[in-house]
Amino acid sequence: MQLSLLLLASDRPAAAQLAQALAAPGHGVTVVTSAADLLAAAPRYSLVVIDGVPAGTTAAAVIAELRGAGAGPVTPVLAIAQTADLEERIALLEADADDVLTRPFDPAELAARVEALALRAQHASLPGSRSRATEPGRRVIAVFSPKGGVGTTTIATNLALIAAERQPGATLLMDLDLSFGQVASHLNLTPRQTILELARDVAAQRDPELLRTYAIHHTGSLQVLAAPPGPGFTSLVTPQHVEQIVSAAADAYETVIIDAGTALDERAMTVFGRCDTTIIPVIPEIPALNSVHIMFEQLADLGTMGGSILFVLNRAFARDLLKRNDIESALGAKIAAELPYDPLVYLKAVNEGVPVVLGSSRSVPAERLRALADVVLGPVSGAAPAPAPKERRGLFGRR
Numbered sequence: 001m002q003l004s005l006l007l008l009a010s011d012r013p014a015a016a017q018l019a020q021a022l023a024a025p026g027h028g029v030t031v032v033t034s035a036a037d038l039l040a041a042a043p044r045y046s047l048v049v050i051d052g053v054p055a056g057t058t059a060a061a062v063i064a065e066l067r068g069a070g071a072g073p074v075t076p077v078l079a080i081a082q083t084a085d086l087e088e089r090i091a092l093l094e095a096d097a098d099d100v101l102t103r104p105f106d107p108a109e110l111a112a113r114v115e116a117l118a119l120r121a122q123h124a125s126l127p128g129s130r131s132r133a134t135e136p137g138r139r140v141i142a143v144f145s146p147k148g149g150v151g152t153t154t155i156a157t158n159l160a161l162i163a164a165e166r167q168p169g170a171t172l173l174m175d176l177d178l179s180f181g182q183v184a185s186h187l188n189l190t191p192r193q194t195i196l197e198l199a200r201d202v203a204a205q206r207d208p209e210l211l212r213t214y215a216i217h218h219t220g221s222l223q224v225l226a227a228p229p230g231p232g233f234t235s236l237v238t239p240q241h242v243e244q245i246v247s248a249a250a251d252a253y254e255t256v257i258i259d260a261g262t263a264l265d266e267r268a269m270t271v272f273g274r275c276d277t278t279i280i281p282v283i284p285e286i287p288a289l290n291s292v293h294i295m296f297e298q299l300a301d302l303g304t305m306g307g308s309i310l311f312v313l314n315r316a317f318a319r320d321l322l323k324r325n326d327i328e329s330a331l332g333a334k335i336a337a338e339l340p341y342d343p344l345v346y347l348k349a350v351n352e353g354v355p356v357v358l359g360s361s362r363s364v365p366a367e368r369l370r371a372l373a374d375v376v377l378g379p380v381s382g383a384a385p386a387p388a389p390k391e392r393r394g395l396f397g398r399r
Contacts, residue, residue: 003027003046008038010052021107035062051080060095076117138250142275144260146291150281151314156259157186158357162373163255168221170254177261178234181227188353191226199237205244208252239266276307284322310336337372
């Protein structure tokens with residue numbers, strides 16, 4: 001794909017170097033040094049790249065003026081942040097930049113970002129590109145706990161890897177712990193694009209093929225949508241974004257597994273309403289069980305928990321503080337699976353970025369995680385199905 005690119009850069013040596021990198025794949029590049037020239041010429045180009053801007057203004061101000069001038073939503077804008085400062089990137093995104101690249105960057109990444117933006121703009125302009133029907137038979141599975149430190153991300157990442165083994169290329173792991181998501185860390189990935197960038201792309205939220213361009217490829221067949229880089233970006237991903245992204249992901253993949261974090265907010269409610277199965281890890285302590293109790297009281301009032309609910313008991317302590325029967329009585333439901341206490345396997349996995357089912361595949365925790373996968377995903381072909389857990393009422397008065 002050959003593109004016409006318009007580059008705004010106030011530093012001539014830097015502009016020459018950047019223009020050379022942009023032109024390498026065969027694109028035509030025009031360099032301007034003033035915001036006025038950019039505003040006048042932008043509608044005639046495939047894509048605008050904003051690097052340094054003249055003194056007296058900011059890149060965010062130039063983008064806002066460009067959008068207000070009507071070159072706006074049609075012309076994609078790639079902004080280059082001069083530092084890794086969080087506030088600078090937020091300002092560029094709030095000004096309606098389509099993507100932000102931070103210096104220093106690799107020329108190959110620059111080329112990939114430009115190609116992806118142009119492709120998305122092209123798809124968005126096609127008739128009917130925003131009205132694709134959802135295919136039946138897709139599964140959305142969330143892992144959520146109202147209390148941190150109970151194994152939510154460990155369960156989500158390992159379950160997703162097992163699903164990807166069974167359905168190569170058809171499983172997406174999505175990190176919707178928007179403030180402090182650690183899925184990328186657990187998988188030893190360095191994301192260049194996250195859910196934050198996807199939330200800025202209306203076309204990709206409605207087109208499954210475009211949504212796939214935001215996923216990171218993990219070793220093997222797993223696709224990953226990473227959380228934003230920090231809590232400062234959380235407010236930029238709205239419940240409406242979550243609804244559209246999850247719906248598009250369910251069209252693009254056979255199985256979508258969501259690390260939904262611990263925040264019981266509107267975004268979590270949106271995920272619950274879209275899920276076929278919600279996995280809730282618990283640990284054997286009274287405060288953790290009380291947190292689940294409070295969560296279900298709130299959800300009972302709102303009526304937003306859809307699909308089936310599975311409880312996973314994580315034996316996080318060396319000694320049994322509460323017996324399994326006591327926990328099931330408190331929850332009013334059977335425990336679907338149990339993860340054993342292990343002082344080394346889980347710690348090794350998170351520190352090395354190699355999940356348990358890959359790095360310690362013959363361990364007891366790995367066996368238990370695969371047993372959980374059989375309950376959630378169904379047994380592999382030829383295996384006997386696990387019995388469904390029986391529901392009962394208990395101390396909490398509900399599931």
